Amino acid sequence: MFRTIVTMTLFLAAAPALADSDPNRRTDLISADLNIPEQVFKDCFLDVQPDGDKAPSGDRQRMNKAVLLPCLQAANPDITNDLLDHVMDKHRPEGPIRN
Known part of the structure; x- marks a missing residue:
């Protein structure tokens, strides 16, 4: 039992930080690029x-x-519109949105 708890704790600690509504977003990397706290x-x-x-519609x-x-x-x-677009495209798993 203890081993399972320790293993799960280590797994969760090592798992990448993701946005709740978009599990493909690495929030730790995005927030660092935007120079804001990850929780923000x-x-x-x-x-x-x-x-x-x-890709979302326009x-x-x-x-x-x-x-x-x-x-x-x-x-x-x-943070400008252009910076946000650049950072989000950089960390979008499927690549930049093409309009």
Whole structure:
């Protein structure tokens, strides 16, 4: 029993940090690139609605950006729309969104 608990604890500690609503997002890497605490990114990302395994529609992208960008800028005013796009594309497992 103890061995199982220790193994699970070590596994969870070593697992990458991911966004709840998008399990493919490495929140530790994204937040570092945006120069904000990881928990801030996770909190701001809570209301973002990814489109699963496909690229979100233009309307969905704009809706998500309207939620995410102001929240992130409250933590770091240096975050611009272009910086956010660059960082999110950099860490998007399927690669940059092509419009």
